[in-house]
Amino acid sequence: MCELLGMSANVPTDICFSFSGLRARGGRTGPHKDGWGMAMYRDGDVWTIHDPRPSADSDIAEVISHNSLKCDIVISHIRQANVGGVCLLNTHPFSRLLWGKTWSYAHNGQLEDVSALPIERHHPLGSTDSERAFCWIIEQLQARLGEDEPSLDDISTVLSELALQLKGRGVFNMMLSDGARLYCFCTTKLHWITRRAPFKKATLSDEDVIIDFKEVTTDKDVVTVIATQPLTQDEMWSQMEEGELCVFEGGEVVCQIKAN
Amino acid sequence: MCELLGMSANVPTDICFSFSGLRARGGRTGPHKDGWGMAMYRDGDVWTIHDPRPSADSDIAEVISHNSLKCDIVISHIRQANVGGVCLLNTHPFSRLLWGKTWSYAHNGQLEDVSALPIERHHPLGSTDSERAFCWIIEQLQARLGEDEPSLDDISTVLSELALQLKGRGVFNMMLSDGARLYCFCTTKLHWITRRAPFKKATLSDEDVIIDFKEVTTDKDVVTVIATQPLTQDEMWSQMEEGELCVFEGGEVVCQIKAN
Numbered sequence: 001m002c003e004l005l006g007m008s009a010n011v012p013t014d015i016c017f018s019f020s021g022l023r024a025r026g027g028r029t030g031p032h033k034d035g036w037g038m039a040m041y042r043d044g045d046v047w048t049i050h051d052p053r054p055s056a057d058s059d060i061a062e063v064i065s066h067n068s069l070k071c072d073i074v075i076s077h078i079r080q081a082n083v084g085g086v087c088l089l090n091t092h093p094f095s096r097l098l099w100g101k102t103w104s105y106a107h108n109g110q111l112e113d114v115s116a117l118p119i120e121r122h123h124p125l126g127s128t129d130s131e132r133a134f135c136w137i138i139e140q141l142q143a144r145l146g147e148d149e150p151s152l153d154d155i156s157t158v159l160s161e162l163a164l165q166l167k168g169r170g171v172f173n174m175m176l177s178d179g180a181r182l183y184c185f186c187t188t189k190l191h192w193i194t195r196r197a198p199f200k201k202a203t204l205s206d207e208d209v210i211i212d213f214k215e216v217t218t219d220k221d222v223v224t225v226i227a228t229q230p231l232t233q234d235e236m237w238s239q240m241e242e243g244e245l246c247v248f249e250g251g252e253v254v255c256q257i258k259a260n
Numbered sequence: 261m262c263e264l265l266g267m268s269a270n271v272p273t274d275i276c277f278s279f280s281g282l283r284a285r286g287g288r289t290g291p292h293k294d295g296w297g298m299a300m301y302r303d304g305d306v307w308t309i310h311d312p313r314p315s316a317d318s319d320i321a322e323v324i325s326h327n328s329l330k331c332d333i334v335i336s337h338i339r340q341a342n343v344g345g346v347c348l349l350n351t352h353p354f355s356r357l358l359w360g361k362t363w364s365y366a367h368n369g370q371l372e373d374v375s376a377l378p379i380e381r382h383h384p385l386g387s388t389d390s391e392r393a394f395c396w397i398i399e400q401l402q403a404r405l406g407e408d409e410p411s412l413d414d415i416s417t418v419l420s421e422l423a424l425q426l427k428g429r430g431v432f433n434m435m436l437s438d439g440a441r442l443y444c445f446c447t448t449k450l451h452w453i454t455r456r457a458p459f460k461k462a463t464l465s466d467e468d469v470i471i472d473f474k475e476v477t478t479d480k481d482v483v484t485v486i487a488t489q490p491l492t493q494d495e496m497w498s499q500m501e502e503g504e505l506c507v508f509e510g511g512e513v514v515c516q517i518k519a520n
Binding site: 045059067123126 | 300305306307309311312313318319320323327329347349355356362383385386
């Protein structure tokens, strides 16, 4: 399996603290040693890092966890390979163009028989079930919603249907973003926390690191962090339900669709 | 147009000094403001950074230029967009799998009518002439040389033929690597320098930075840097010839094929 980390904030915020926790699970406190990657959005631009080495040993992961790169949205992924060898092109997050924006996506879980998902325009570069499912999602969104960017409600409704179909093939925990919103779908495990004033201290579960968010925020900041497993040991994280789609924008929940 | 930067070394070496020079040309001392990217190889692994923002303004470019990430081979590219919008998926270097290795590629120049180049298995993700030409190169190498990795001579001979065909469509300066060797082809502009003992001081042309290579090397180090334009003002760079393919391994030239 793998672990996911996402962030949505109303002011550009770095992911150093949370990524330090996630990174440790990539070969040291956890078994997810088959690469890691990150998509970082700011002002609609996205930049990416892909590294098939264990995040716990990676020199560039070390650099990223100690340098404040301010983002509106982040998707990060540490991989424990099931389907597809350990190589750059199998390293999440994957990116494709849709409605004039670059969409990034990462997946945790395993899906059966993804080759049965029809794709025509968007081909995978690597050999993972995850990327194949992503190509299908992008094609389906375009086919069902047209060539112009639809409303949040329309995207969320269709995305929820697609995600439930994929859930029928196995475990489908995923994060998807266009730079404005962060769409998260849960099959088994996704937890989230929204931090806002009054900010407090927090202690990582995987690293001997404490942060006092009061010192790095203003009263107006709203920052939501989403992760496979809670990353801190002294905060209350919410658990997403099975089959739930939750959409974040500017750190706030803007849409929630539950399966039942 | 764009600018290219490559490195081949016999010991893991960082690209900080050279990248500081290149980076300035991405929006400050040069017009190549439409993104930048880097593929870094070490021990056969490759990791990548892609950022469609100007390298001169990019916070992650700043971080990379000041943190020593040791590599055997580097390919970096700063872009001035001609064909294809400014977005992540049009940002070099591009990567594809061939003979069990991840090949990375960056291109400087413009090619006419690349849609006439037949491709079947490897599809571009973005809309640049550069990536389309890369997909064709990968397919041609595989079609002509088979499924198992061929010899240096065989790869170089076919690659030289392919590059000369592309040169017939415009300007084709390019760098290509599988992590073991760095293949460089010149149509108009590529310069290179090999640094070895006795090491000296060098001064960047684009930044107020001097390095004393004696202080950061041992007597056994051999480091070759290849760039569109010389990056230093007090060293003698060699200029590659029109139509020349030059292959570097461990900092040394291991193959050279000239057009005439």
